[in-house]
Amino acid sequence: MLETLAWIVVGVGLAFDLFGCLGLVRLPDVYNRAQAATKCVTLGTCMMLIGVVLWAFAQPSAPVAMAVKAILCTAFILLTSPVGAHAVVRGAYLSGVPLWDGSVEDAFVDRARAIRDAQTTEGAADREKA
C-alpha cells in the first residue's frame, strides 16, 4: 500500500520534471522559461524525494537514515532552488536581457534603473578617489 503510494508520488514528480523541461524549451523569453522550469522542476524533484521517504518506510528493514536524509534534501531544495532562480533572473534583468514582445507589464523597471544609477555613481566616486 505505502509502496504503491511511493511509486505514484515518484511518477507524478517525474511528470512535473518533464513538463518543466518542456517549458524550458518552448517558452519565449528567459523570464518565462525561468519561472516555469524552476517551479515545475523544484516540485517534481521534491516529490521524487518524498517518494524515496515513503519507499523507505515501506521496506521491512525500514532504512530510517535514508528517509531522514531525503527529508533534509527536500527542505534544502525547497529553500534554495527559488532563491537561485530569483538571483539569476535579477541578474538577467540588470544585465539588460529584453522582455518578450508580448509582455504586458514590467514592474521592476524603476527599481532596476535606481540600482543601475547607484552602481554607476558609486563607480564614478571610486574612480575619482583613485
Place this chain on the structure above:
Amino acid sequence: MSTFIEIAFLVLMLGSAMCLYRIGRGPSAPDRTVAIDILGTLVVGFCCLMALWTGQGYYINIAIAWALLSFIGTLALAKYLEGRTYDA
C-alpha cells in the same frame, strides 16, 4: 518495478536533453544559467532514482551534496551576470 524505474530514467534523460538543448541554443547567458540550474536539480532526481533502483541510501548523500554545489554555482553565476551588460 524495474520496468517503471527504467521508464523513469528515460523520462529524466529526455528532460536533461531539453536542458542541454537550451544550454547549447540559449540566445543569452541567463538562459544557459537557468538551464544549468535546472539540470542540477534533475541530477538530484537521478540520484533519487538510483537510490530506489539499488535500495542503497548513500545516493541521497550525493543528492544533498549536488544540490548544495549546484546552488552555490548558480548564485556565483547570477552575481557575475549582474555586473555585466547584455551581449547576446
